[in-house]
Amino acid sequence: EAQVTQNPRYLITVTGKKLTVTCSQNMNHEYMSWYRQDPGLGLRQIYYSMNVEVTDKGDVPEGYKVSRKEKRNFPLILESPSPNQTSLYFCASSTSESSYNEQFFGPGTRLTVL
Amino acid sequence: LAKTTQPISMDSYEGQEVNITCSHNNIATNDYITWYQQFPSQGPRFIIQGYKTKVTNEVASLFIPADRKSSTLSLPRVSLSDTAVYYCLVMFSGGYNKLIFGAGTRLAVHP
Numbered sequence: 001e002a003q004v005t006q007n008p009r010y011l012i013t014v015t016g017k018k019l020t021v022t023c024s025q026n027m028n029h030e031y032m033s034w035y036r037q038d039p040g041l042g043l044r045q046i047y048y049s050m051n052v053e054v055t056d057k058g059d060v061p062e063g064y065k066v067s068r069k070e071k072r073n074f075p076l077i078l079e080s081p082s083p084n085q086t087s088l089y090f091c092a093s094s095t096s097e098s099s100y101n102e103q104f105f106g107p108g109t110r111l112t113v114l
Numbered sequence: 115l116a117k118t119t120q121p122i123s124m125d126s127y128e129g130q131e132v133n134i135t136c137s138h139n140n141i142a143t144n145d146y147i148t149w150y151q152q153f154p155s156q157g158p159r160f161i162i163q164g165y166k167t168k169v170t171n172e173v174a175s176l177f178i179p180a181d182r183k184s185s186t187l188s189l190p191r192v193s194l195s196d197t198a199v200y201y202c203l204v205m206f207s208g209g210y211n212k213l214i215f216g217a218g219t220r221l222a223v224h225p
Contacts, residue, residue, distance in 0.1 A: 004157075033213065042201060042217035043158065058212055090157050101148035101203050101213065105157030 004106035012112045021076045023091030031094045032074040036087040081113040118216035132189045136202030145205040147185045152199045
């Protein structure tokens with residue numbers, strides 16, 4: 001089954017404790033992206049990757065890091081989480097064969113930073 | 115500043131047609147406009163995509179004027195199950211490949 005998976009689905013942590021949220025897709029997609037979703041603000045892109053070893057900042061990259069060592073995986077790293085990073089996070093992927101806009105989304109990770 | 119604008123919320127009744135408009139001034143000249151539907155606790159789901167004029171599929175129509183600075187998602191004969199948040203998505207010009215979502219329109223369909 002074609003899908004985007006994220007782990008963990010729920011995470012409660014404390015300020016300053018490094019964490020990683022994993023994202024994996026099995027569709028051989030080139031484009032992968034991370035979004036955060038906050039009430040009233042919709043989905044905002046954090047980072048995106050056009051392909052392996054190619055990453056770039058989205059609209060809200062501060063406080064986040066990403067890497068793309070393999071085509072299928074695109075982990076999101078919070079080196080020193082802060083309470084303002086409490087949010088719902090979505091990973092998505094798409095292929096250049098259609099349009100990068102046709103994104104397939106993961107189920108989401110709800111992060112709480114205390 | 116790249117930005118999209120949608121109405122925050124809309125109300126409708128079962129069986130009516132609903133039109134949701136999104137404005138996107140700085141859209142890339144060669145990119146598509148895409149709309150998504152999101153239910154609570156789920157990731158957004160692709161509905162429809164277009165480049166210009168009109169596109170129709172089994173669930174919706176998308177109208178795009180010649181200047182492409184806006185688009186309108188049309189949902190024919192909505193039902194209660196169409197209650198969701200609807201987002202437009204575009205890729206903006208400027209040499210980047212950033213994707214910009216609107217803030218979303220919360221559609222409530224009433225019996």
